[in-house]
Amino acid sequence: MSDDMFRQFRDLIYQQTGIYFLDNKKYLLEGRLAKRVQVLNLVDFDSYYQLVKFGTRRLEELPHLYNAITINETFFFRNEPQFEAFERTLVPQILASRRNETQRPLRVWSAASSSGEEAYTLAMIYFERLKPLYPWLNIEIVGTDISHGVLEIARQGVYREYSVRNMPKEYLDKYFQRDGVRYHLDSRVRSVVRFDHLNLFDRPRMRLMSRFDVVFCANVLIYFDTKSKIQVVSDLYDAMNPGGFLFIGYAESLHGISSAFKLINFPKTVAYKKE
Amino acid sequence: MLMGKTVLVVDDSPTVRKFVSVSLEMQGFSVTSACDGMDALEKLPRKRYDLVITDLNMPNMDGFALIRSLRENADFKELPVIILTSLSDQANKEEGTKLGITSYVVKPFSLEKIQYEVSKYISWAD
Amino acid sequence: MREKAMEEIKQYIATLLSSDDPASRRRAAEELSESTGFAPIAALAAALRDENQGVRDAATRSLSSIGTKNVARAVVEYLADDNITTRNLAASLLMHLKDESTEALLPYMYDRDHNVRKFVVDIVGMNGTREAAPHLVKLLQDPDENVVISTVEALGNVGSAEAVAALAKTFDRHPYLRATAAEALGKIGGTAANDFLLSTFQRMVKDPASDPLVLYTVIEALGVVGGKATYDALVQSLVSVRGKLRRVLINALVKMGERCGQLEGCATLRKEDLLDAMQDEDVEIQMSAAKGLGLHQDDETTGALLRAVSRTEALDGILLPLLEHRPRVMSVIVEELEARRINPTKEILSLMSRLISKIQYPDIPAEFTKNNGRLLHRAVKVVKESWSEATAETRGVAVDTLFRLDGDQAVEFLGAIARESDPWIRTHVIELLTPLDDPRIPGFIGQFLNDEDEMVRELAASTLELRSARAGLEAQ
Numbered sequence: 001m002s003d004d005m006f007r008q009f010r011d012l013i014y015q016q017t018g019i020y021f022l023d024n025k026k027y028l029l030e031g032r033l034a035k036r037v038q039v040l041n042l043v044d045f046d047s048y049y050q051l052v053k054f055g056t057r058r059l060e061e062l063p064h065l066y067n068a069i070t071i072n073e074t075f076f077f078r079n080e081p082q083f084e085a086f087e088r089t090l091v092p093q094i095l096a097s098r099r100n101e102t103q104r105p106l107r108v109w110s111a112a113s114s115s116g117e118e119a120y121t122l123a124m125i126y127f128e129r130l131k132p133l134y135p136w137l138n139i140e141i142v143g144t145d146i147s148h149g150v151l152e153i154a155r156q157g158v159y160r161e162y163s164v165r166n167m168p169k170e171y172l173d174k175y176f177q178r179d180g181v182r183y184h185l186d187s188r189v190r191s192v193v194r195f196d197h198l199n200l201f202d203r204p205r206m207r208l209m210s211r212f213d214v215v216f217c218a219n220v221l222i223y224f225d226t227k228s229k230i231q232v233v234s235d236l237y238d239a240m241n242p243g244g245f246l247f248i249g250y251a252e253s254l255h256g257i258s259s260a261f262k263l264i265n266f267p268k269t270v271a272y273k274k275e
Numbered sequence: 276m277l278m279g280k281t282v283l284v285v286d287d288s289p290t291v292r293k294f295v296s297v298s299l300e301m302q303g304f305s306v307t308s309a310c311d312g313m314d315a316l317e318k319l320p321r322k323r324y325d326l327v328i329t330d331l332n333m334p335n336m337d338g339f340a341l342i343r344s345l346r347e348n349a350d351f352k353e354l355p356v357i358i359l360t361s362l363s364d365q366a367n368k369e370e371g372t373k374l375g376i377t378s379y380v381v382k383p384f385s386l387e388k389i390q391y392e393v394s395k396y397i398s399w400a401d
Numbered sequence: 402m403r404e405k406a407m408e409e410i411k412q413y414i415a416t417l418l419s420s421d422d423p424a425s426r427r428r429a430a431e432e433l434s435e436s437t438g439f440a441p442i443a444a445l446a447a448a449l450r451d452e453n454q455g456v457r458d459a460a461t462r463s464l465s466s467i468g469t470k471n472v473a474r475a476v477v478e479y480l481a482d483d484n485i486t487t488r489n490l491a492a493s494l495l496m497h498l499k500d501e502s503t504e505a506l507l508p509y510m511y512d513r514d515h516n517v518r519k520f521v522v523d524i525v526g527m528n529g530t531r532e533a534a535p536h537l538v539k540l541l542q543d544p545d546e547n548v549v550i551s552t553v554e555a556l557g558n559v560g561s562a563e564a565v566a567a568l569a570k571t572f573d574r575h576p577y578l579r580a581t582a583a584e585a586l587g588k589i590g591g592t593a594a595n596d597f598l599l600s601t602f603q604r605m606v607k608d609p610a611s612d613p614l615v616l617y618t619v620i621e622a623l624g625v626v627g628g629k630a631t632y633d634a635l636v637q638s639l640v641s642v643r644g645k646l647r648r649v650l651i652n653a654l655v656k657m658g659e660r661c662g663q664l665e666g667c668a669t670l671r672k673e674d675l676l677d678a679m680q681d682e683d684v685e686i687q688m689s690a691a692k693g694l695g696l697h698q699d700d701e702t703t704g705a706l707l708r709a710v711s712r713t714e715a716l717d718g719i720l721l722p723l724l725e726h727r728p729r730v731m732s733v734i735v736e737e738l739e740a741r742r743i744n745p746t747k748e749i750l751s752l753m754s755r756l757i758s759k760i761q762y763p764d765i766p767a768e769f770t771k772n773n774g775r776l777l778h779r780a781v782k783v784v785k786e787s788w789s790e791a792t793a794e795t796r797g798v799a800v801d802t803l804f805r806l807d808g809d810q811a812v813e814f815l816g817a818i819a820r821e822s823d824p825w826i827r828t829h830v831i832e833l834l835t836p837l838d839d840p841r842i843p844g845f846i847g848q849f850l851n852d853e854d855e856m857v858r859e860l861a862a863s864t865l866e867l868r869s870a871r872a873g874l875e876a877q
Contacts, residue, residue, distance in 0.1 A: 031836070031871070035863075038870035160856070161823070181824065181854065230462070234431075237455060238424070253317050259335055260458035263316045265348045270320060275454055288523070290554050294580055297617055300682065301645050332520065334493035337485045361519055361547035383550050383577035386614040 001030045001045050008049055009033070013069065016062070017146060017201050019223040021069075032068040036061075066199075067149040076117045076159075076167045079218055081269035082247045083121065086214060087129050089266065090245050094213050095134060097243050105138040106130075109212045111200060111236070112220035113143030116154025116193070117163055122216075123189045124175050142212075144198035154195045157185035201228060206235040213241055218249040226256065233258045237274055246272040280397045281305045281322060285315045285329040285341065286359070291382075295328060295359070298386045299393060312336025316344060324354065325397050326377075328389075331360040331367065342374045355396045359384060410436055414444045417460075423453035430456055434463035439471055446475040449490045450482070461490055465497050473502035477509060481517050488520070495524050503530050510536050515545040522548060526555025534561035541571055550581050557585025565589060569597045579615040587622025595626045599634060606641050616642075617649055624653025632657045632666070639674065648678040648686050655689035668696040676705055687712075688719045695723040703733040704742070711746040721752060731756050732768045732776060738783040745787035750798040753780065757805040781806050785814055797833050804839045812841050824854035831860050835867070843868065 001009075009029060010021045021029050030045075037048045040061075052058050052065055077083065091106065098104060106126075110119040119141050126139045145151050164172055164183055176183040198205055200220070215236055221229050236246060237260050246261065247269070248254065254261065254272060261272035282304050284295045296306040307322065309315035311333040327345070331338035338358060345351040355377040360367070363381045371379045378392050409432075416429040430448055433441045445467075448460035464472050472494070479491035495502040502524070509521045510533070522540065525533045537559065540552040553571065556564045565586065572582045583601070586594040602619050605611040623631055632654060642650055651674055658667040670693050678690035691709065694702050703724070710720050724730055734753060737743040760769065769776055784803050791799060803811035819830045831849060834842050849861035 031867070034870050035867055038866065181856075234459075234462075237458075238427070242423075253314075255311075255314050255317060255335065258458060259313075259461065260455040262454065263313060263336075263344065265316060265320060265344070265350060267350065268320055270317060288554065290581060290584060293584075294614060294618075297645070298614055301613060305682070331485065332489060332492070334489050334496070337489050339485060361551075362516060383546050383575075385577060386612055 001026065001033075005045050005049065006030075009045075012049070012053060013065075014225075014228075017066065017199055019069065019201075020225045020228070029069065033065075036064060036068055063148050067147045076121050076164055077171075078118065078121075078166065079247075079250065079269075081267060082216070082218070082271075083125060085266040085269055085271060086122070086245075086247075087125055090214060090271065091130060094243060094245075095137070102136045105140045106214075107212045107241075108139065108141045109209065109215045109239070110141065110143040111198075111215060111217040113145050113150075113154060113195065114147075115150045115159075115163070116143055116157070116195065117159070118216055118218070119143035119154070119193050119195070120157070120185060120189060123192050124171050126192065127189065128171065128174070139192050141193040142209075143193060143195045144200075144209075145195070146197070146199045148197060151195045151197060157190045159183045159185070200232045200235075203231070203235065206232075206239070209235075209239040211241050212239050213244045215240060215244070215246045218247060218252075221248060221252055229257045234260075237261070240274045242274055244274045246274070248272070279303045279305060280325040281307065282393065282397075283307050283309060283315060283318065283324045283327045285309045285312065285327065285333070285338070287311055287330065287333045291330065291359075294386075295384075295389055298389045301386075302390055302394070304393070312338065312341030312344070315341055319351065326355045326357065326393060328357045328359050328393070331358060331362055339370060339374065342371075342376060346375060357392055357396075359389075410438070410441055414441055417444050417448055423451075423456055426451065426453065426456045427459045430459035430463055434466045437467055437469060437471070439475075442467065442469075442471050442475045446472075446479065449476070449479060450484065450487050457486075457490065461494060464494055468498055468501060470501050470504060473498050473505035477502070477505040480509065480520055481512070481514060492520060492524055496527050499528050500530065502528070503532055506530075507533065507536060510540060515543075515548055518543065518545070519548045519551045522551040522555050526551065526558040529558055529560070531559060531561070534559055534563060537561070538564055538567050541567055546575060546577060549575070550578060553578060553581045553585050557581075557588040560589050562589060562591055565591065565593045565597070569593075572597075572601070576612070579612065580618040583615060583618035583622050587618075587625040590626045595623070595628070595631060598623050598626070599631055602638075603634070606638050613646060616646060620646065620649050620653050624649075624656045627653070627657045627660075629657075629661045629663065632661070632663075636669070639670075645681070647674060648681045648683075648690075651675065651678045651693065652683075652686045652689040655693050659692070664692065665696060667693050672697055672702065679705065679709055684713050684715050687716050691716065691719045691723065698728060700729060700733050703727050703730055704737055707734060707737050707743050707749070710743070710752075711748045717748055721748065724752060725755060725759075729768050731766075731780065735776060735779050735783060738787075739779065745783065745791070745795070745799070747795045747798040750784065750787070750795065750802045753784070754798070754802045754805050757802075777806055781810050788818075796829075797836075800833045801837055804837060804841075808839055808841055811839075812845055815845065819849075824852070824857050827852065827854070827857045828860050831857070831864055835864050 006026045006029065014020050033045065033048060037045060040048070042048050052061055094106065108122055110122065113119045122141055130137060143154060160181060175186050175189050200206065217236060221232065224232060233254060237258065240246065250269070260274070262275055264271045264273050282299055284292055284306055286292050287310055292308040296308060299306050307318060309318050313336040315329070329338045329341055338360065342356055345354060345356065357378040357380060358371050358376050359380045359382060361382040368379050377396055380388065380392055413429040413432045417426050417433065420426050420429070426448070430445060433445055445460045445464050448456055451457050451460065464476065476491050476494050479487050482488050482491070495506060506521050506525055509517055512518050522537070537552050537556050541549060543549050543552065549571070553568065556568060568582050568586055571578055583598065586598055598619055602623060605616050605619065623635065635650065636654060639647060639650060651670065654670065655667055658664045675690045675693045679687050679694070681687060687709065691706060694706060706720055706724055710717060731753065734749065738745060743749060760766070781803065784799055784806065787799055788796065800811070800815070803814060815830055819827050821827070827849060831846055834846060843865060846861050846864055849857050852858050852861065
């Protein structure tokens with residue numbers, strides 16, 4: 001792939017999704033797109049570019065493009081300090097602030113949910129830790145992602161050793177059925193989680209997300225440049241309830257991106273509160 | 276490398292950050308810098324800090340807001356904080372005392388003053 | 402059409418200023434982000450005092466986005482507000498507006514309140530506003546010391562040569578000013594500044610009671626502006642300073658040497674001093690020390706340079722190119738790895754790969770042919786030993802290095818790993834091999850087409866397809 005071609009793809013992807021490929025990631029983009037070129041029986045990257053930019057079937061191909069470029073490396077219980085802060089402090093705080101509204105479900109959003117591990121981890125924590133303390137509490141977990149492929153995997157709820165490697169044994173035994181090398185998640189856990197397609201950069205669609213108590217947005221903002229980050233984080237803020245919390249990735253920062261949140265420190269992690 | 280204590284200095288002026296860092300490094304402290312309150316709060320969980328020195332006037336999150344946030348958190352409630360500012364009025368000093376700061380140092384500061392104030396609360400190695 | 406837009410704007414202003422609901426006020430503030438009229442700007446500025454943080458955030462973003470002189474005019478009075486949050490919001494906005502805020506700011510440099518004067522000077526300095534230079538020079542006479550210090554700092558940031566003489570005069574007026582003045586003079590640069598700094602240094606280095614912070618800043622400033630004459634004067638003083646100051650002096654000397662195109666002159670700097678400077682916490686000092694050490698070609702120095710690899714990206718940027726061209730570097734790497742004085746990080750492994758790739762028959766360096774190529778054996782051994790502790794990323798590099806060192810041994814090694822019972826390890830190995838070019842690889846992956854695990858078979862098949870697709874594309 002020539003440098004010019006790389007730049008053209010980079011701009012196209014950025015316009016559509018806000019995801020920005022740095023120069024040193026050219027090899028990554030090349031490798032991932034090569035497969036699409038081959039599958040579609042095209043002769044070169046140029047033809048593929050023409051197809052996704054101007055072709056009559058571009059809308060069909062774009063989801064495959066997004067699938068190809070998003071990086072899906074996740075597993076259960078990936079970010080423990082965040083889950084601990086969620087279970088021990090955030091949920092009690094949120095529930096205390098609305099004592100009389102027991103009918104109201106706790107709404108949690110796993111933005112960039114990939115194959116669903118984070119969303120389902122939250123669901124298991126709900127059954128294992130929250131429901132015993134608050135028997136009347138219902139939870140609604142929404143997982144969203146730009147890639148249809150991973151959403152399908154998430155909906156199946158079937159995983160391999162790699163995804164469960166960090167899971168405490170009691171969870172694995174209680175909430176999964178083992179079938180050879182595969183682990184099937186209980187339908188009870190799957191029932192409180194819903195997966196939808198969503199491009200974080202799509203403002204009209206983002207505006208439809210609302211009234212979330214906790215948002216997890218880890219390891220996805222790194223793909224955006226500053227201007228896109230500002231837009232996405234502003235939309236995340238608007239999608240939250242007052243008193244709600246946002247988590248981003250361990251090494252990430254909202255410095256220079258948003259001043260709307262109050263920063264709260266937890267052991268080994270930080271959360272951003274909408275007051 | 277250094278096996279002493281670590282100080283976090285918070286100020287929006289790169290010059291002040293540099294001067295405080297150098298003054299303390301000459302005594303054997305390890306120093307990290309942050310450019311405002313928010314930057315400081317994001318850096319705090321990543322290392323063990325023994326003392327914080329902060330300015331008051333800073334963008335994104337001023338010194339008082341930073342200290343209030345620290346005091347609300349069990350991990351940082353006891354963290355010694357020195358305010359280093361050009362604001363010399365009584366009202367600010369009282370606010371600082373209310374928030375449980377260790378020292379209120381009015382700028383301009385000299386090398387000795389900074390080293391002295393810090394050494395009142397921590398020495399370079401215990 | 403225009404009336405409708407005007408109506409909408411009036412609605413948003415009304416909502417912003419009076420709605421009970423913070424979400425509505427925030428939305429209204431966002432919607433006003435393209436309005437350049439004075440009324441919307443005034444409403445947004447007033448919203449800087451909103452009790453809700455989300456509203457203040459939206460107002461700030463919109464004002465930044467509008468970015469005109471009118472915004473500066475509306476916001477500047479908030480610099481004197483009672484509330485510290487409001488003051489700081491106003492200040493960051495004025496800084497963000499850069500040149501557009503100059504006109505509004507200049508009068509406030511003469512405000513009655515010294516805190517306001519200092520605040521404004523800081524903003525003007527951070528913005529590098531040249532028009533402010535004459536005003537700043539006047540403020541060197543301000544009655545408040547903090548205003549004077551901020552002014553000195555600002556003059557350095559603004560870079561005004563006219564101020565050099567005035568700065569030299571303020572230098573001795575106040576002990577607190579000296580370090581800041583030295584830094585400012587370094588930033589401004591030029592012969593007059595250089596001469597003043599040099600004579601100050603020579604005076605201070607003889608006085609044991611000199612303030613070390615001031616000496617530090619003077620040396621650092623000389624590193625920024627000095628030339629050959631300064632270098633010669635300074636290098637003699639190395640023995641007169643110790644500890645941090647000596648390291649800072651080394652940094653200054655190397656920088657001067659580079660700037661004059663005479664880095665080789667730094668070969669006279671003592672190795673012990675350079676090795677000591679490499680231990681400093683400041684990456685800039687480490688980088689200068691590395692450049693200085695690069696002039697010494699012995700193995701002991703090579704070892705020291707290798708031991709500093711993988712600390713920071715910036716330092717690696719200097720070290721790795723230096724190391725690639727040193728004599729006997731592969732031998733030293735292998736010795737250091739065997740003695741566990743360095744770790745097989747991805748940077749070290751990549752370096753080894755590059756060194757091997759550079760070898761071109763028949764010009765094979767002596768270290769590789771000695772003792773029947775024993776060096777290569779030892780290299781393969783240490784790379785294999787690095788496997789179990791390595792991260793996935795490092796393993797990727799290790800596999801590449803192994804193939805370059807000895808492709809057959811690499812295949813054998815990976816084969817042993819791949820015979821593990823866990824299918825995830827087999828998929829891991831296949832993934833590691835995907836980007837590599839060695840001709841043995843397709844055959845190696847091919848054996849997994851008959852693997853007992855479906856996931857492994859699928860991955861092997863799709864990897865082989867991907868490789869042939871890539872090969873086909875590259876051939877064009």
